[in-house]
Amino acid sequence: MPAKVVTITSGKGGVGKTTATANIGAALAQNDLKVVCLDADIGLRNLDVVLGLENRIVYDLVDVVEGRCRLKQALIRDKRLPELFLIPAAQKRDKSAVSPSDMVRLCNELREEFDWIIIDSPAGIERGFRNAIAPTDIVVVITNPEVSAVRDADRIIGLVESEEKGPARLIINRIKPSMVRKGDMLSPEDVLELLAVELIGLVPEDEGVVTSTNRGMPVVMDGRSRAGQAFRNIAQRLMGAEVPFLDLEEGGGLLGRLARRIRQGGD
Amino acid sequence: MHPAPELPLPDSSLQPSKIQIKGIKEGLLVLLGEGEWSEIRQALLEQLDRQGEFLRGARLALDVGDAILKAVDLGSLRDGLSERGLYLWAVLSNSPTTEQTAQMLGLETRLTKPRYASMDEYAHGGLHGVEEAVMVARTLRSGASVQYPGHVVVIGDVNPGAEIIAGGNVVVWGRLRGLVHAGANGDEGAVVCALDLRPTQLRISDQIALSPKRKGKPQPEIASLRNGAVVAEPWKP
Structure with a gap:
């Protein structure tokens, strides 16, 4: 089956594009689907670090595009998840090293070999973003519950629509239910009211993400992480399953919190 | 003013004298490479000749990059294009000199949306008493801009970062969160x-x-003006 191409993008930097790419890719691979994650952030590559594959890079995306190696040579297989592959970005070049049509050609070649192609878009709305969405079938916009990130997401959704790659789908990342409850953070409802697109994921703030990023181990590999669960659910929804959204409220009152503390403490 | 979302980005990696022709909402957009103007002009006309009848009647916008062009350059190119049945309506340029030249020749220097306003209406300015309206049946997201000399009606939301500039009234059947300017010509x-x-x-x-x-x-x-100040009142059916 030819692959579906998903591009993860946001406009604003630092909202979790790379984390989402790594985790959705890993979660799909956990379901025995053959997945390649493609880092389109040329010049500022990160995805290899988050996936813990940095030390295995020999060739990169630009090498493939410029014909210095065959596509297969640039594919890095994740040993923990044998169905997960990475094509890293080049670090010494910039966005102009690749054109949108290069990306389309590359993905057409990959489509035959894989079930899913997940593209990590750079921040911004310039060349790198155009490269990232050129070959895509599904655009996933990720945002944080804060006004500036939502504003940029809105702009990106508009651009995606005008490129006829829409409708975009939405992930809201780093939600802190306690702050939402106090009215100090935008609620998922506030964000959806403005953006008016299909929601495919609510990811709670989770310190485990920082740890997992530093260790190069996607958080979906941690069965107890709530963010990991949220990303696994997103993968299920991309696969077409109906999965209810996580209850972000942290457990049923005092007893629930205590129980969780004990569970976490026991690790 | 925000650029229209479909405004193509200037492409810095163009090969010398490489010419790209793209279809855009407003017709065709021609991106010219860098090099000697006479050569570029020649290459463009030759390429258009090769496309033959296929392009005849098209509205053409020209992105000339950094080239500095005088009235005679643009004028003769426009003549050459019109001989081929092509209508040059806009010249996009990074050079203020070229922009001025284009404006002198009555050409647009940005890709506004003729869908919303014909150029003639803009040129004639004040539109008091004009009862024309444009209907925008979609949500305007951040970065989108609608400019129209008459009234503007939106069915959908106007999100923060979007703008509407109208010569007449603005009616939004939805949430209005962006920037809105009604009576922009002084009404x-x-x-x-x-x-x-x-x-x-x-x-x-x-x-x-x-x-x-x-x-x-x-x-x-x-919202309306009362004694020179903007006043908003609830609407009672």
């Missing part, structure tokens, strides 16, 4: 109404108002 009788009126900034004629902080259920409101 003090223009009004703005929305189901939920909370614009980032609201202008009528030359008066500017900010939305007050408001809690509670949104209700339809109409």
Whole structure:
């Protein structure tokens, strides 16, 4: 089956594009689907670090595009998840090293070999973003519950629509239910009211993400992480399953919190 | 003013004298490479000749990059194009000199949307009493801009970061959160109404108002000028 191409993008930097790419890719691979994650952030590559594959890079995306190696040579297989592959970005070049049509050609070649192609878009709305969405079938916009990130997401959704790659789908990342409850953070409802697109994921703030990023181990590999669960659910929804959204409220009152503390403490 | 979302980005990696022709909403956009103007001009006309009848009648916008062009350059190119049945309506340039030249020749220097306004209407300025309106049946997201000399009606939301500039009234059947300017040509009788009126900034004629902080259920409101100040009132059916 030819692959579906998903591009993860946001406009604003630092909202979790790379984390989402790594985790959705890993979660799909956990379901025995053959997945390649493609880092389109040329010049500022990160995805290899988050996936813990940095030390295995020999060739990169630009090498493939410029014909210095065959596509297969640039594919890095994740040993923990044998169905997960990475094509890293080049670090010494910039966005102009690749054109949108290069990306389309590359993905057409990959489509035959894989079930899913997940593209990590750079921040911004310039060349790198155009490269990232050129070959895509599904655009996933990720945002944080804060006004500036939502504003940029809105702009990106508009651009995606005008490129006829829409409708975009939405992930809201780093939600802190306690702050939402106090009215100090935008609620998922506030964000959806403005953006008016299909929601495919609510990811709670989770310190485990920082740890997992530093260790190069996607958080979906941690069965107890709530963010990991949220990303696994997103993968299920991309696969077409109906999965209810996580209850972000942290457990049923005092007893629930205590129980969780004990569970976490026991690790 | 925000650029229109479909504005193509200038492509810095163009090969010398490489010419790209793209289809855009407003017709064709021709991107010219860098090099000697006479050569580029020649290459463009040859390429158009090869396309033959296929392009005849097309509206053409030209992105000339950094080239500095005089009236005679642009004028003769326009003649060459019109001989081939092509209508040159806009020249995009990074050079202010070239932009001025283009404006002198009555050419546009940005890709506005003829869908919303014909160039003639813009040229004639003040449109008092004109009853024409444009209907925008979609949500305007951040970065989108609608400019029209008559009235503007939006069915959908106007999100923060989007703007509407109208010669006449603005009606939004949805939430108005962006920037809105009614009576932009000086019409003090223009009004703005929305189901939920909370614009980032609201202008009528030359008066500017900010939305007050408001809690509670949104209700339809109409804003107008009263004694020179913007006043918003709930709309009672």
